[in-house]
Amino acid sequence: MKTLDDLLAEGVAGRRVLVRADLNVPLDGDKITDDGRVRASLPTISRLADAGARVVVAAHLGRPKGAPEAKYSLAPVAARLGELLGRPVALATDVVGPSARSTVDALVDGGVALLENVRFDPRETSKDAGERAVLADEFAALADAFVSDGFGVVHRKQASVYDVAGKLPAYAGGLVLAEVDVLKRLTGDPARPYVVVLGGSKVSDKLAVIESLLPKVDRILVGGGMCFTFLAAEGLGVGDSLLEADMIDTCKRLLAEHPDKIVLPADIVIADDFSAEANTHTVLAANIREGWKGLDVGPITVERYAEVVADAGTVFWNGPMGVFELAPFAEGTRGVAQAIVDSSAFSVVGGGDSAAAVRLLGLPEDGFSHISTGGGASLEYLEGKDLPGVSVLEG
Numbered sequence: 001m002k003t004l005d006d007l008l009a010e011g012v013a014g015r016r017v018l019v020r021a022d023l024n025v026p027l028d029g030d031k032i033t034d035d036g037r038v039r040a041s042l043p044t045i046s047r048l049a050d051a052g053a054r055v056v057v058a059a060h061l062g063r064p065k066g067a068p069e070a071k072y073s074l075a076p077v078a079a080r081l082g083e084l085l086g087r088p089v090a091l092a093t094d095v096v097g098p099s100a101r102s103t104v105d106a107l108v109d110g111g112v113a114l115l116e117n118v119r120f121d122p123r124e125t126s127k128d129a130g131e132r133a134v135l136a137d138e139f140a141a142l143a144d145a146f147v148s149d150g151f152g153v154v155h156r157k158q159a160s161v162y163d164v165a166g167k168l169p170a171y172a173g174g175l176v177l178a179e180v181d182v183l184k185r186l187t188g189d190p191a192r193p194y195v196v197v198l199g200g201s202k203v204s205d206k207l208a209v210i211e212s213l214l215p216k217v218d219r220i221l222v223g224g225g226m227c228f229t230f231l232a233a234e235g236l237g238v239g240d241s242l243l244e245a246d247m248i249d250t251c252k253r254l255l256a257e258h259p260d261k262i263v264l265p266a267d268i269v270i271a272d273d274f275s276a277e278a279n280t281h282t283v284l285a286a287n288i289r290e291g292w293k294g295l296d297v298g299p300i301t302v303e304r305y306a307e308v309v310a311d312a313g314t315v316f317w318n319g320p321m322g323v324f325e326l327a328p329f330a331e332g333t334r335g336v337a338q339a340i341v342d343s344s345a346f347s348v349v350g351g352g353d354s355a356a357a358v359r360l361l362g363l364p365e366d367g368f369s370h371i372s373t374g375g376g377a378s379l380e381y382l383e384g385k386d387l388p389g390v391s392v393l394e395g
Helices: 004-010 037-052 076-083 098-104 129-140 174-187 203-213 228-232 245-257 301-311 331-340 352-360 375-382 389-393
Strands: 015-020 054-058 089-093 112-114 145-148 169-174 194-198 219-222 267-269 280-284 295-296 314-318 346-349
Touching: 004 037, 004 145, 004 169, 015 037, 015 295, 037 054, 037 076, 037 331, 037 352, 076 089, 076 112, 089 194, 145 389, 169 174, 169 389, 174 245, 174 389, 194 203, 194 301, 203 245, 203 375, 219 267, 219 301, 228 245, 228 295, 267 301, 295 301, 295 331, 314 331, 314 352, 314 375, 346 352, 352 375
Parallel strands: 015 054, 015 145, 054 112, 089 112, 145 169, 194 219, 194 314, 314 346
Antiparallel strands: 267 280, 267 295
16 A cells, blocks of 8 residues: 555655545534544645645535535635645635636645535445546546545545545555554454443444454443443333334343443433433433433443443443533543543544544543544444455555
C-alpha cells in the first residue's frame, strides 16, 4: 500500500491532489456542533498544502437523495476548515461540474478547494459500477493523484472512495493508516484482559460485531438502549424502555453461550419522559417500573464496569451508556468513559456517538490511546468484513 509519505517523497509541488476526507459533521442549522472530523482531516491536508500541492478535497455530509439540498451543503465545513488550516478554502458549488472545474483550475500551489457534497450526485452511491466509474473519471480529471483519508467511509464502495482509486495513482492518508494500524492491534494479539464496552440503542445494529467479538474478548460490558433487550432475555421487566422483542431469543442464546463474558447493568436511571425535565429515579435493574423508561446506567453499574476496565490491558468502547445528550442521563457514559481514561489499558474509542460524547462531556481526548473517526467502518473491520476503500489501496 502506497502512503502519503510515498507521495510526498515523489514531490507534489504544483500537482493537483484529490483527498477524500470524512467531513460528515453534525450541524445545528449552519452551525457545526462537533468539528472533530474536520480536525482529524487537518494533518493530511496541511502536509500536502505545505508541500505545494493544489489540494482538492471531496467529502459528503448527511444523506441527501442524490440531488442538491441546501441543508446538506458543505459551506459551513469549508469555512471551518479554512479557519483551522489558517488558509482560505474555496468551495465549488457543484461536485464535478463547471464550478468544480473552474475552482480547481484557479488553485495555486498550496491552495485548497472543497468540492460540494459528493452525495449531491446520485452516481456517488449508485449500485451500478458503470455509473460510479463515469463519476470517478470526472473526479480523476480534476487531479493527478488520489489520497484516501476518510476512514469513516472506507467500508463503502462509492465513486469518491473506491472507484476513483483505480483511476489515479492512489495513496493512503495518515488518518486511514492510523486507523488500520489500531484495528490490526485489536484483532491481532491484544493485551489481556481485552474488554469491550458496548452501548447504543439496538442489539440488531451490533449483533454481528457481538457475535464476532465474543470468542476473542474477555468481557463485554453492555449499556445503552440495547441493554434492555438483554435484561428482558434474563426475564426482567423493562417498563417502557427501548426493547427489540424479536431479539430476545438471540440475547438468551448469547447469554447462555457466554455466561461469564457478557456483563449487564445492575442499576438503571429511569424516567417518566424522554426529556431533560423528566422525573427520574435510580433503581435496580430488576425494579424498572411500568410506565417508566430506562435512559442511563446507574452508579452501581458504573462502579462495577470501572473495576473491570481498571484491570484491562485493552479496551474498545463503542456506544454511549445512556442518552448522554441530556444532562440527567449523562453520568453513566461520563463515569465509564472516565474509568477508561484512568486505566492504563490501550484504549480505543470506536467513533460515532462515543467520540461525540468524549467532546460533549469535556473528557480529555488525549486520555484515550485512539479516537476513531469511523464507527461503522471500525465495527465492520472488527466483524472481519472487507473494507473496499482499504482493499483497493492494497492493490
